[in-house]
Amino acid sequence: MLEKLSLKNKTIVITGGGTGLGKEMCLAMARAGADLVIAARRLEPIKEVAKLVQDLGRRSLAITTDATNTSDVKTLFETTLTEFGKVDALFNNAGIVREDSPKPIWDIDDENWRVGIEVNLSTAFYCSREISKHMAENGGGKIINIASGFGFRGGRDNYMYAAGKGGIVNLTRAMATSLGKYGITANCIVPGFIPTEISDPDSKRSKERGKFIPIGRVGKPSEMGPLAVYLASEASDYMNGEFFALDGGALAGGIAPTLHAPEIPLEI
Numbered sequence: 001m002l003e004k005l006s007l008k009n010k011t012i013v014i015t016g017g018g019t020g021l022g023k024e025m026c027l028a029m030a031r032a033g034a035d036l037v038i039a040a041r042r043l044e045p046i047k048e049v050a051k052l053v054q055d056l057g058r059r060s061l062a063i064t065t066d067a068t069n070t071s072d073v074k075t076l077f078e079t080t081l082t083e084f085g086k087v088d089a090l091f092n093n094a095g096i097v098r099e100d101s102p103k104p105i106w107d108i109d110d111e112n113w114r115v116g117i118e119v120n121l122s123t124a125f126y127c128s129r130e131i132s133k134h135m136a137e138n139g140g141g142k143i144i145n146i147a148s149g150f151g152f153r154g155g156r157d158n159y160m161y162a163a164g165k166g167g168i169v170n171l172t173r174a175m176a177t178s179l180g181k182y183g184i185t186a187n188c189i190v191p192g193f194i195p196t197e198i199s200d201p202d203s204k205r206s207k208e209r210g211k212f213i214p215i216g217r218v219g220k221p222s223e224m225g226p227l228a229v230y231l232a233s234e235a236s237d238y239m240n241g242e243f244f245a246l247d248g249g250a251l252a253g254g255i256a257p258t259l260h261a262p263e264i265p266l267e268i
């Protein structure tokens, strides 16, 4: 049974894999046997993660990529296909979490809007568009998008992130509906509050925030790993167009960090 979860001989491309949740998903998938191509704008973090993947005995490549730039995206997949010959799964994980701080709508300029939507939504479209034909010709593949609870509800003064992640949710549905016949599935992970390196899950602040979550605590980045492995593996072959909230019951429990009562801090 567990053989179905093995990622041995699978080539997986992930955007934003040098930090936070992306890094943990890379390490989990490498432990499950996958080779990883890791793409982001900064070289140092993705190089470090590629090295950690290699230390686990897998092949890995760090490719500097601004996933909002379609020529970078083309190069990313051309290089991957030259080096690995195929792409079995794509994780669209790049996103702006902290830079996209909430502000009143009249203070958001064209550039803020354009960049916010480009990073939080268009990167997933550009990468999926670039590789899906190869996947179709190769007999199939898996696309895993990373959304957010904000893709399912609004947040006060939160425009580009919420609109972008809402777009990711429906892009997943559109791809699941359209690409299924080519053997390509599209699914979506919906993380809740998962502090990454900037805050400690055991800090007083994290504990305070955990009180608002049904399970009583915030998430740990490593908890993304098993779900990533499952969605990249054959064990999930019949899953298509699904949303997997990894949030301690936050959406189920109706927790809404909208900055309306009950108020909780938005930053992680």
Ligand SMILES: NC(=O)c1ccc[n+]([C@@H]2O[C@H](COP(=O)([O-])OP(=O)(O)OC[C@H]3O[C@@H](n4cnc5c(N)ncnc54)[C@H](OP(=O)(O)O)[C@@H]3O)[C@@H](O)[C@H]2O)c1
Pocket (backbone or CB within 6 Å): 015, 016, 017, 018, 019, 020, 021, 022, 039, 040, 041, 042, 043, 045, 065, 066, 067, 068, 093, 094, 095, 096, 097, 098, 119, 123, 146, 147, 148, 149, 190, 191, 192, 193, 194, 195, 196, 268
């Ligand atoms: N942590 C949470 O609580 C949480 C909750 C809900 C959803 N999420 C989602 O989970 C994903 C990962 O977030 P995280 O918490 O791990 O934050 P993070 O550490 O800031 O990860 C975001 C990654 O995206 C990359 N990135 C940003 N812009 C990019 C671009 N134009 N091209 C390529 N890569 C780009 C960044 O690398 P570079 O800066 O080097 O490009 C970074 O590695 C995001 O989509 C986020 O929205 C996180």
